[in-house]
Amino acid sequence: MxxxxxxxxxxxxxxxxxxxxxxxxxxxxxxxxxxxxxxxxxxxxxxxxxxxxxxxxxxxxxxxxxxxxxxxxxxxxxxxxxxxxxxxxxxxxxxxxxxxxxxxxxxxxxxxxxxxxxxxxxxxxxxxSFPGLTCLEVRGHVVEPRPVSSTALRRLRFESGGLPAEQVRMVGAGDLPGLEHLDLWLGVADYGGDATVDDLAPILSGERFPALRHLGLENSETADETAAAVAGAPVVARLESLSLALGTLTDRGAEALLSGQPLTHLRRLDLHHHFLSDGMMERVRGALPGVEVNLDARQQGRDRLFVAVSE
Incomplete structure (x- = not known):
């Protein structure tokens, strides 16, 4: 939501x-x-x-x-x-x-x-209290986050203008064997979004969530660095959809994606709200002919990079 x-x-x-x-x-x-x-x-x-x-x-x-x-x-x-x-x-x-x-x-x-x-x-x-809970969506940050354990949870989503590193680590330390869909809005440093790719490592390794089929690392002011980490992440091989949308992705991040592991097995790749050039957009589409690629909302004529939602 x-x-x-x-x-x-x-x-x-x-x-x-x-x-x-x-x-x-x-x-x-x-x-x-x-x-x-x-x-x-x-x-x-x-x-x-x-x-x-x-x-x-x-x-x-x-x-x-x-x-x-x-x-x-x-x-x-x-x-x-x-x-x-x-x-x-x-x-x-x-x-x-x-x-x-x-x-x-x-x-x-x-x-x-x-x-x-x-x-x-x-x-x-x-x-x-609710052991059958299958979907949890939270806007904002969690105070003093602790790892979550659930066999029922299938969908977890955190929307934030700045997701603290401790909350990202909380997710990565969770015991969620049935988790299929994970979205993290990483946000910007000015609003507490201090997570790095090192904090994402347990998620990207593919070891924590064996059932994961969708991963969203979105709304990030460090989208290029995230894309580079995703390009070699073991978890990607089992995904059906991947989203790096709403952030500051530039040609540098897209180049890292194209130079990394194959993404042709994906059904969907969501990159909407980005800063890619015409040529790079054409390259991404050409490299993934069977993938539904969302390159909507390109940001043009701007003198700075910005995420879609910070405040």
């Missing part, structure tokens, strides 16, 4: 705003992804309360949550040390017995805050 504007679905399901009194609810509550945006009008409820714990309690009391498979939660983290409201992860794990079918979860799923401002608490309790 790329939260750069209006969105209408999550995990392939239509998104239902639980806080919108005018939005009709589906008959089958499990056929929708239930959204809790954080820009709720404070006059929405009679008692004037519009904080996540209270709203979610209403959800539990109103909807047959035993059938709910997918939740998208806006940015509801405490904003100060004196804020005594429980964080969303605490609220969710505290209600785990009432959400036995939960499989897909998106945290900080709102576009009303700058990306660099978003964070969430330790995510490891989610996999204890």
């Amino acid at each position: 790329v939260m750069t504007g209006h969105f209408e679905e999550f995990a392939g399901l239509p998104l239902i705003d639980f806080t919108d009194p005018d939005q009709p609810w589906p008959t089958d509550v499990g056929a929708a992804a239930w959204w809790f945006p954080s820009d709720v009008p404070y006059d929405l409820y009679d008692d004037g309360e519009a904080e996540f714990p209270g709203i979610f309690e209403r959800f539990l009391d109103t909807v047959d949550t035993a059938q709910v498979t997918s939740l998208a939660v806006g940015f509801w983290e405490p904003t100060s040390p004196v804020d005594e409201l429980p964080a969303p992860i605490q609220v969710l794990t505290g209600a785990a017995d009432r959400l036995p079918a939960l499989r897909n979860l998106s945290l900080n799923a709102s576009s009303d805050r700058a990306l660099w401002e978003l964070y969430c608490q330790d995510i490891t309790p989610l996999f204890v």
Whole structure:
């Protein structure tokens, strides 16, 4: 779920705003992804309360949550040390017995805050409380990240304007034997994106995630260096799709890709939002005739390189 504007679905399901009194609810509550945006009008409820714990309690009391498979939660983290409201992860794990079918979860799923401002608490309790969780998407960084262990998780995505190196290392140290789809928005140093190719080494080695079929190392201001590391990475041989999109890829990075291991086995190569020349774009397409290559959104006439989403 790329939260750069209006969105209408999550995990392939239509998104239902639980806080919108005018939005009709589906008959089958499990056929929708239930959204809790954080820009709720404070006059929405009679008692004037519009904080996540209270709203979610209403959800539990109103909807047959035993059938709910997918939740998208806006940015509801405490904003100060004196804020005594429980964080969303605490609220969710505290209600785990009432959400036995939960499989897909998106945290900080709102576009009303700058990306660099978003964070969430330790995510490891989610996999204890929801052992069947197959998809987790998080916008922003994780505070004091710890490696995740799950046999069920298939999709993991972190969107960030600057993904800290410790969070990248957290991912690489995870015990996720069933992980098939991994996306990391690496971001820029000005917003905390200090990960290097060395931090990516456990992922690129192919040893950690034997089921991985899609890898996205995106939104990176060091896209050329990432491309060079990917060009010789053992994990690439088992991938079906690869994305280095949204970043600062130039001819230098594309040359490294073309000079490295064959990429003709891929189904898709996503490089959109890039800084390639006409000639290099033609070379990439010509070298990968059977691959769906996305070279959209070329950035032209710029005096500096920039990622697609930093703030």
